[in-house]
Amino acid sequence: MSITRGLVARDLRVAVENKEILKGIDLTVEPGRVHALMGPNGSGKSTLAFTLAGHPGYQVLSGSATLDGEDLLGLPPDKRAKAGLFLSFQYPAAIPGVSVANFLRTARMAVRPEDLNPAKFRKLVFDKLDTLDMDPAFLGRYVNDGFSGGEKKRLEMLQMAILAPKYAVLDETDSGLDVDALQSVGRSVNALRESDEGKDIGFLLITHYPRILKYVPADVVHILIDGRIVKTGGPELANEIERDGYDGVRASTSSAQAEAAAARA
Amino acid sequence: MPSGVSETLPALDFTPTAATLDRVLTFLDDQDDGTASDAALRREALARYEALPAPGARPNRGWKYDYAALKFDELRWTSGRIEMAAIPSRPAPKPRPEEAGDLDRPALATENAGGLFFVGATRIDAPSNVDSRITVLPLTESGKHDLAASLAGTLHEIVDWRADKFAALATAFENCGAYVRVPDGVQLETPIQIVFASAPDDEAVFPHVVVILGKGARATVLERHVGDGDPFTCGIVEVHAGEGAELDYAVVQQTGDAARVFFSRGARCERDAQVRWYLAELGGALARTVLSAKLAAPGARAEASALFFNTGMQHVDLTSGVDHTVGPTTSDTVVRSAATDRGQGRYVGNIVIRPKAHGSDASLRDDALLLSKHAHIDSIPALEIAANDVKAFHGATVGSLDEDALFYAGSRGIARGEALRLITLGFFEPVIARFPGAALRDEIRTALDGKIDEATEIDL
Ligand SMILES: Nc1ncnc2c1ncn2[C@@H]1O[C@H](COP(=O)(O)OP(=O)(O)OP(=O)(O)O)[C@@H](O)[C@H]1O
Ligand SMILES: [Mg+2]
Numbered sequence: 001m002s003i004t005r006g007l008v009a010r011d012l013r014v015a016v017e018n019k020e021i022l023k024g025i026d027l028t029v030e031p032g033r034v035h036a037l038m039g040p041n042g043s044g045k046s047t048l049a050f051t052l053a054g055h056p057g058y059q060v061l062s063g064s065a066t067l068d069g070e071d072l073l074g075l076p077p078d079k080r081a082k083a084g085l086f087l088s089f090q091y092p093a094a095i096p097g098v099s100v101a102n103f104l105r106t107a108r109m110a111v112r113p114e115d116l117n118p119a120k121f122r123k124l125v126f127d128k129l130d131t132l133d134m135d136p137a138f139l140g141r142y143v144n145d146g147f148s149g150g151e152k153k154r155l156e157m158l159q160m161a162i163l164a165p166k167y168a169v170l171d172e173t174d175s176g177l178d179v180d181a182l183q184s185v186g187r188s189v190n191a192l193r194e195s196d197e198g199k200d201i202g203f204l205l206i207t208h209y210p211r212i213l214k215y216v217p218a219d220v221v222h223i224l225i226d227g228r229i230v231k232t233g234g235p236e237l238a239n240e241i242e243r244d245g246y247d248g249v250r251a252s253t254s255s256a257q258a259e260a261a262a263a264r265a
Numbered sequence: 266m267p268s269g270v271s272e273t274l275p276a277l278d279f280t281p282t283a284a285t286l287d288r289v290l291t292f293l294d295d296q297d298d299g300t301a302s303d304a305a306l307r308r309e310a311l312a313r314y315e316a317l318p319a320p321g322a323r324p325n326r327g328w329k330y331d332y333a334a335l336k337f338d339e340l341r342w343t344s345g346r347i348e349m350a351a352i353p354s355r356p357a358p359k360p361r362p363e364e365a366g367d368l369d370r371p372a373l374a375t376e377n378a379g380g381l382f383f384v385g386a387t388r389i390d391a392p393s394n395v396d397s398r399i400t401v402l403p404l405t406e407s408g409k410h411d412l413a414a415s416l417a418g419t420l421h422e423i424v425d426w427r428a429d430k431f432a433a434l435a436t437a438f439e440n441c442g443a444y445v446r447v448p449d450g451v452q453l454e455t456p457i458q459i460v461f462a463s464a465p466d467d468e469a470v471f472p473h474v475v476v477i478l479g480k481g482a483r484a485t486v487l488e489r490h491v492g493d494g495d496p497f498t499c500g501i502v503e504v505h506a507g508e509g510a511e512l513d514y515a516v517v518q519q520t521g522d523a524a525r526v527f528f529s530r531g532a533r534c535e536r537d538a539q540v541r542w543y544l545a546e547l548g549g550a551l552a553r554t555v556l557s558a559k560l561a562a563p564g565a566r567a568e569a570s571a572l573f574f575n576t577g578m579q580h581v582d583l584t585s586g587v588d589h590t591v592g593p594t595t596s597d598t599v600v601r602s603a604a605t606d607r608g609q610g611r612y613v614g615n616i617v618i619r620p621k622a623h624g625s626d627a628s629l630r631d632d633a634l635l636l637s638k639h640a641h642i643d644s645i646p647a648l649e650i651a652a653n654d655v656k657a658f659h660g661a662t663v664g665s666l667d668e669d670a671l672f673y674a675g676s677r678g679i680a681r682g683e684a685l686r687l688i689t690l691g692f693f694e695p696v697i698a699r700f701p702g703a704a705l706r707d708e709i710r711t712a713l714d715g716k717i718d719e720a721t722e723i724d725l
Contacts, residue, residue, distance in 0.1 A: 097691025
């Protein structure tokens with residue numbers, strides 16, 4: 001029996017403070033593919049991202065989450081990162097007093113202890129800074145401390161490029177970015193996907209806007225409403241949502257739910 | 266009568282009593298080495314020590330240490346004169362230079378403008394590369410060198426021992442110290458180092474350091490406390506910064522697990538003078554420090570940057586004080602403290618802006634980090650403002666580790682223990698960054714890192 005390659009959620013139900021938020025998520029992000037996840041505010045997108053990354057505040061009620069067949073749910077956050085998962089935070093936390101350079105080095109060493117040649121590492125960091133149009137002065141600043149919204153997102157992308165995970169969940173990395181920053185982020189994701197170590201990365205791209213998909217085209221688009229993936233389609237689905245909003249999807253799903261309920265009764 | 270002498274003189278059993286002081290005075294009189302024993306002053310100081318209440322737990326819920334219960338068992342007082350070590354009938358300090366070097370080789374190896382090295386109260390040879398423009402002498406030799414005029418106005422005048430119980434004790438039993446003078450206009454590039462290493466057998470050490478900077482002088486003094494012994498050290502540091510002078514005075518306290526280190530340090534700043542205190546309390550069982558500065562003339566400025574990290578059963582009791590006597594004068598105090606295990610800390614921050622101190626600016630910021638549920642830190646700010654048109658800022662926080670930051674680091678593959686270390690070290694970084702010299706800053710980071718390893722109970 002072959003293992004399922006991919007970042008896989010099966011019937012994942014998750015509660016926060018005893019309130020069920022995710023009500024059975026089934027999702028498979030295959031290596032090298034881009035899945036976009038869209039949905040209204042509060043539908044549970046970040047909850048899914050945090051659950052996959054192992055945030056202690058999220059309580060898994062049932063279901064499973066695996067990365068290339070390895071169970072994630074039993075692992076602490078750092079082991080999930082070591083297994084190859086990366087989360088780009090919607091709201092990255094500040095770590096005052098810890099320089100970006102020190103943090104990057106510590107993280108890289110934790111995730112890939114085998115290959116830290118200081119000179120090569122330095123080159124890697126400077127190359128990635130360049131791709132992201134980031135001033136090397138950022139290396140001396142404290143992690144996310146006093147960073148603007150856009151700077152935080154660029155730093156998330158810098159970390160992703162340096163850690164080169166197997167699967168990356170990008171939680172609204174495109175929100176709050178100006179046009180140039182959006183381009184930099186897109187360029188950096190694509191540069192990573194074109195590189196040897198990045199070509200097999202599977203992406204779960206959480207977003208509200210189709211514009212990021214112009215830079216990073218999605219293979220699959222999912223719509224999450226009220227804790228359920230109610231629709232899955234091709235790239236055109238993103239444009240549909242932008243044009244019509246979620247109401248159309250909502251109406252069809254609630255009637256579908258009503259039918260299901262009626263069928264059960 | 267050599268036998269009688271050896272029994273009574275070389276090392277007195279120390280108690281903070283008049284009987285011990287009598288023996289101390291008898292000994293000092295016999296020395297006849299030009300030392301002013303100052304019997305009247307010492308007796309008056311002991312009387313103040315006895316009269317002043319112990320700065321006890323009274324007003325502070327969490328601070329458990331009771332100074333009234335301070336024990337002085339099995340401590341020896343020596344005169345600090347090298348001759349004493351030579352008396353053969355009792356194994357007295359006998360510090361061998363090579364041993365002294367082992368205790369703190371990096372300190373002596375560091376480039377410096379001069380300094381003094383003590384093991385217990387006994388001075389070992391000074392580092393050789395003393396800058397010829399300055400004077401660095403053991404304070405106990407002040408009589409020999411006719412320093413009375415130079416010391417007037419500074420010695421016993423800057424730290425108010427009449428109001429400070431432990432400064433009074435230090436005055437009564439003073440047995441070692443340093444006199445540092447940097448004349449007008451002399452600006453030093455390398456620090457003056459004063460190192461106190463604990464003696465192999467436990468001593469009661471009462472240092473008195475006097476630093477006098479002439480007009481426009483600039484210097485850095487590095488005072489270190491090292492060694493594995495269990496001494497009781499109770500000292501005074503008095504600084505006088507002349508017009509336009511600038512002094513960086515850094516203290517790194519890394520004594521052994523059972524050491525007790527008490528210091529009252531005070532500075533007086535004349536017109537446009539600046540004194541910057543830096544304090545890293547890292548070792549010892551109990552450290553009590555008073556850091557103060559009196560801004561005596563317009564343009565004077567004081568800064569204080571202090572940190573402590575209490576692990577195990579460590580107690581640190583820190584008081585800072587800035588007295589803006591006239592205006593415009595400025596001060597900036599930054600304190601960062603952390604505690605884990607059963608560590609206890611107290612920080613009292615005093616700012617006084619007197620009626621004549623118009624146009625002054627004072628800032629006081631302290632942040633505390635608690636890493637275990639049995640650790641405790643009290644923060645007690647006291648701002649007394651009697652002048653108009655002044656700026657006074659005070660901010661304080663007491664917090665625990667930021668779970669969001671821990672999760673964030675975890676999501677980058679950094680295990681919880683390592684994340685905790687990063688975040689804790691990061692917490693201290695804003696105050697470490699103020700310390701003078703990259704080498705000293707790195708040394709403090711390394712020491713803090715070592716303390717995180719030692720901490721047994723970082724629970725959250
Ligand atoms: N720590 C928490 N405590 C209480 N409720 C929470 C918590 N975290 C999430 N929730 C709730 O769970 C629901 C889903 O939140 P989530 O952040 O996953 O939404 P989202 O789809 O990412 O929304 P957005 O597009 O606004 O980022 C919301 O109703 C939110 O209030
Ligand atoms: Mg969200």
